[in-house]
Amino acid sequence: MSNGLINWFRYASPQSFYPLAGKMIPWFWALAALFTGVGLWISFFVAPTDAVQGEGYRIIFIHVPASWMSMFIYCVMAGWAAIGLALNTRLSGMMATALAPTGALMAFLSLWTGALWGKPMWGTWWVWDARLTSELILFFLYIGFIALQAAIDDPRRADKAGAILALVGVVNIPIIYFSVKWWNTLHQGASVSLNKSPSMAQTMLWGMLVMALAFWMYAIAIALMRARAIMLEREAHTEWVRSLPEVTGGSAR
Amino acid sequence: MKAILAVVRRDLLLAMRRKSEVLTVLFFFMIVVSLFPLGIGPETPLLRKIAPGILWVAALLASMLGLARLFAADHADGTLEQLALSPSPLGLLVTGKIAAHWLVSGLPLVLLAPVLGIQFDLDAGALGVLVVALLLGTPLLSLIGAIGAALTLGLRGGGVLLSLLVLPLYVPALIFGAGAVEAHVSGLGAGGHLSLLAALLALAVFFAPWAATAALRIALE
Amino acid sequence: MKAILAVVRRDLLLAMRRKSEVLTVLFFFMIVVSLFPLGIGPETPLLRKIAPGILWVAALLASMLGLARLFAADHADGTLEQLALSPSPLGLLVTGKIAAHWLVSGLPLVLLAPVLGIQFDLDAGALGVLVVALLLGTPLLSLIGAIGAALTLGLRGGGVLLSLLVLPLYVPALIFGAGAVEAHVSGLGAGGHLSLLAALLALAVFFAPWAATAALRIALE
Amino acid sequence: MLTAHGLSCQRGERRLFAGLDLSVGAGEWLYVKGENGSGKTTLLRTLVGLAHPAEGEVRWRNQALRAAADDYRRELLYLGHHGAMKEDLTPFENLRLSSALDGNDLPERDTLAALHRLGLRGREDLPVRFLSAGQKRRVLLARLVTRKAALWILDEPFTALDVKAVEMLSGLIGEHLSAGGMAVLTSHQALPLPAGKIVDLSSPEYLPGGEGR
Amino acid sequence: MLTAHGLSCQRGERRLFAGLDLSVGAGEWLYVKGENGSGKTTLLRTLVGLAHPAEGEVRWRNQALRAAADDYRRELLYLGHHGAMKEDLTPFENLRLSSALDGNDLPERDTLAALHRLGLRGREDLPVRFLSAGQKRRVLLARLVTRKAALWILDEPFTALDVKAVEMLSGLIGEHLSAGGMAVLTSHQALPLPAGKIVDLSSPEYLPGGEGR
Amino acid sequence: MNWGSAGEFLAMGGYGLYVWGSFGVCALALAMEPILVRKRRSDILRSLRRERMAEEMETQ
Numbered sequence A: 001m002s003n004g005l006i007n008w009f010r011y012a013s014p015q016s017f018y019p020l021a022g023k024m025i026p027w028f029w030a031l032a033a034l035f036t037g038v039g040l041w042i043s044f045f046v047a048p049t050d051a052v053q054g055e056g057y058r059i060i061f062i063h064v065p066a067s068w069m070s071m072f073i074y075c076v077m078a079g080w081a082a083i084g085l086a087l088n089t090r091l092s093g094m095m096a097t098a099l100a101p102t103g104a105l106m107a108f109l110s111l112w113t114g115a116l117w118g119k120p121m122w123g124t125w126w127v128w129d130a131r132l133t134s135e136l137i138l139f140f141l142y143i144g145f146i147a148l149q150a151a152i153d154d155p156r157r158a159d160k161a162g163a164i165l166a167l168v169g170v171v172n173i174p175i176i177y178f179s180v181k182w183w184n185t186l187h188q189g190a191s192v193s194l195n196k197s198p199s200m201a202q203t204m205l206w207g208m209l210v211m212a213l214a215f216w217m218y219a220i221a222i223a224l225m226r227a228r229a230i231m232l233e234r235e236a237h238t239e240w241v242r243s244l245p246e247v248t249g250g251s252a253r
Numbered sequence B, C: 001m002k003a004i005l006a007v008v009r010r011d012l013l014l015a016m017r018r019k020s021e022v023l024t025v026l027f028f029f030m031i032v033v034s035l036f037p038l039g040i041g042p043e044t045p046l047l048r049k050i051a052p053g054i055l056w057v058a059a060l061l062a063s064m065l066g067l068a069r070l071f072a073a074d075h076a077d078g079t080l081e082q083l084a085l086s087p088s089p090l091g092l093l094v095t096g097k098i099a100a101h102w103l104v105s106g107l108p109l110v111l112l113a114p115v116l117g118i119q120f121d122l123d124a125g126a127l128g129v130l131v132v133a134l135l136l137g138t139p140l141l142s143l144i145g146a147i148g149a150a151l152t153l154g155l156r157g158g159g160v161l162l163s164l165l166v167l168p169l170y171v172p173a174l175i176f177g178a179g180a181v182e183a184h185v186s187g188l189g190a191g192g193h194l195s196l197l198a199a200l201l202a203l204a205v206f207f208a209p210w211a212a213t214a215a216l217r218i219a220l221e
Numbered sequence D, E: 001m002l003t004a005h006g007l008s009c010q011r012g013e014r015r016l017f018a019g020l021d022l023s024v025g026a027g028e029w030l031y032v033k034g035e036n037g038s039g040k041t042t043l044l045r046t047l048v049g050l051a052h053p054a055e056g057e058v059r060w061r062n063q064a065l066r067a068a069a070d071d072y073r074r075e076l077l078y079l080g081h082h083g084a085m086k087e088d089l090t091p092f093e094n095l096r097l098s099s100a101l102d103g104n105d106l107p108e109r110d111t112l113a114a115l116h117r118l119g120l121r122g123r124e125d126l127p128v129r130f131l132s133a134g135q136k137r138r139v140l141l142a143r144l145v146t147r148k149a150a151l152w153i154l155d156e157p158f159t160a161l162d163v164k165a166v167e168m169l170s171g172l173i174g175e176h177l178s179a180g181g182m183a184v185l186t187s188h189q190a191l192p193l194p195a196g197k198i199v200d201l202s203s204p205e206y207l208p209g210g211e212g213r
Numbered sequence F: 001m002n003w004g005s006a007g008e009f010l011a012m013g014g015y016g017l018y019v020w021g022s023f024g025v026c027a028l029a030l031a032m033e034p035i036l037v038r039k040r041r042s043d044i045l046r047s048l049r050r051e052r053m054a055e056e057m058e059t060q
Ligand code: HEM
Pocket: A060, A063, A064, A067, A068, A110, A111, A112, A113, A114, A115, A117, A118, A119, A121, A122, A125, A126, A131, A132, A133, A135, A136, A194, A197
């Protein structure tokens, strides 16, 4: 991604980024499909049955990548936001806006799969564990970011306000995480610990990593797609959009 | 009737235009509910015990949030004067506004409550009672709230004053609503509580729009 | 410095003019706290256990109530433009406004909390810790809240959106604040929690006015 | 026919004017003049029934306002200092919604036509919040075109309007009058309208005696 | 000396005007004309630095606005469409507080004198909420008397004022100019002021080319 | 190979509901997102084309 960052810097104006993204998207989709295929194959057919958790543990192959992505995307989003505030580039705001819904979706999936895992393993859908609680708060932060941007109609203003919120959030996430952790352990030795699963077999680790790669590729592809749509919306009246082939040529229905 | 519908449509359109409106009420509800475990501690049995109370208090606060704006926006921009001068009776228009308020900030809570109940480890039966109680209770909250909103219209410090007026009036809804769930959990049966709630609701449906309209007329003088 | 004082004086005067302002924040706090025994039932040991959490959540909601108005009134009537064009730096004026907000809606809570704590049967030591924790925590709430208030300025559905943005950020204050009292009650000593709260406060004092000012400038564009 | 007899109005402790008689018949208009704070807005609000006179009575078609309330409101159009518009909605939506509240569903065509007539072409779908001061007033005034009402009561309708818009609005009022409508207006500017009846609230004639100041 | 060079302003997607040059020197005033929505308010907000131009630059005493920000704000007085008043406070309190925020404590005498000059005698202690539209504007305008500023930027200062008040305000502006002050005004009414520079934003000269519409 | 039959695969050793509940919702969400983004894109493209058409009609 850091590599991509440098490239994107050169392409920091929407009209040159738009076609570039258009060219990259299919590749990321292809990679995402490939990794998903391999990952699913590993998760269902290669990885053995777990001694303690039976087949239920297979949820791990989406739960963990979704959890990782939810946290990772927030950082990337805040990074774009910081760039946007510092350099005042239009593209960075669009990228941050494009990433947020995907991040929120990942947080939601982490919560959902975790809950579905918790029921058979812990006998309850939810416990107020540190990691669970801070993931829930992360989800709220995403929703706040999206709601804030949705409430502002001037895109440039929305970008800047969103950027400030994202940065404040990024400062707060570690604080929140540690406070929640401390809160939880002070009260009780957590009634259930997430780490008691047996040392993971190599295959499991591989499956998780491949699935994480798949999620990653997916996130990039979808963020680029959404960024392109946002560019069209925001720059609808500029010359470069009006002369795009899909606007001029395409079969106007 | 047509006028009621026009008002409901208009208020819903406005709520949709502030796109996130409905969602934010929901998330506010969720966040307030989640704050309690953070303040109180994560022990499940304790949390299960106080869950109905917490859910009800949060629902009450959430449905109160939108109240201050119920008439205030229309008052500030002169729309309320126009409504008062419109050919349809003001009472009907007010009823429409109350209905729209419930649709935007009551109904969603009812639908979300079971999910939050699960976080507090309530069982299926208790969740059912919770939903029914909220279904009867949230319109009651909107109706009572409308009177308070009309009374505090245009007053200095309106928002806070409003909660001061309205929260005590909400107490019966809270007691019977949370009580219903607790009665069910402790095996007493929730029927009595629920029928009391229903009776209160019936009373409010007749009384509240009239009272709110009278209060509005005073505010407009 | 003179400008900060002028802002503080002005906001306090305004609060006094809407006479009931301070009182209503207090009453809201009291009512919310008292709702819980009604929703949960009157068992003393249970109530004592959840008291710090409930007091903190109520304080948090009460201090959030006034937030929406922190900049909104000044924005709507054009005063904020005038502040931005005034010779003193906007950051200072914003600090003044935050200080006034705390004086109006934070400090009174600190003073009232022990009384409510007694209702929940907390002992003198716990009450002391509660007051100190609130004294450190409520300015933190005002500071963080100001960022949210500035970000949501002039937006549709502002009030609810504000709470959505701000409540998650309040979590550390809540945890350490309520945690301090609980740690004291369970004999662990509240020192750690309190010094963490103080550290957070120090961080926020530097960071929050700056962020709020930046957000205000955006809102004014 | 709108008449008032022996009207005197009060705000707080202050009597603004007293002993005011007026009547507006079909095709007539009344120009309410007066210095700032002389009570023009108060008089207009009293005429529409939003405020109540301290003394005297307002009558519509020879019935007291309270008795005629429903009929009166059907035939009345009042535009005050305030916008009465939702800043979040577009001019198009604002206009249609206010018609819906009056109980008639305005077809899309007529809505657009009214907005265009008021010179808002190209602004139909921009939330009112973004409009300039004059454009906001124009959206409000579009109701003059869409709502059929016998009596127009307009408080400073010409504020914030540019020269062209002032002409256009005078044209509208002229049409309304020649179709047998009635109007009550206030303004501090000179009005480009054929002579109407004039009430000057600053004139000593209406000075309240004794009470207030 | 306020100058702007090649200014062009945009709201949302719409370019309002382009290629605007202007300069206002000591004792001069600039009359910004234009139809509703032509961008007068936007121009004024750009001149004071609340909005940013899409192209071009505003300079104060030969420094770019951003660099001169502090000095500029000290010498500037901007009154917009908005009231910028607290409806709960009295005119007296409003005026004193806004001076305090400008960093000078206004003595009671001067405050009262300014209010009386604006014709608010007897209304000093009535909360602004109760004032008439014109009286509210007058409270706002009292700042012209109390605040020493070299440059006045006033957006439609004459709205809602009655004939006497219009004269009085023109007098104030005249004094300001003859004392070497500068002023930028907008208005739709004819101004009873000695001739100043004129910028007409509706004239084809400033039509933005190409982009927007 | 872990599974003897399709039935066994679906049952997931008794955890079918949970495993397929997770994977199913996950697949659904990740499939819906591109569809929604596509729709957003085609909506804006359609309105752009319509605007263009209107302009062409005007200039003719
Ligand atoms: C709603 C419930 C749940 C949520 C929100 C949740 C959240 C998370 C998060 C955020 C992570 C990544 C944390 C990190 O890498 O530091 C994670 C990792 C993980 N979760 Fe969950 N989880 C939930 C339920 C569960 C359950 C029920 C289990 C298993 C019994 C589980 C097992 C794991 C494992 C094994 C990892 C990876 C181990 C690691 O990286 O430390 N989770 N979860």
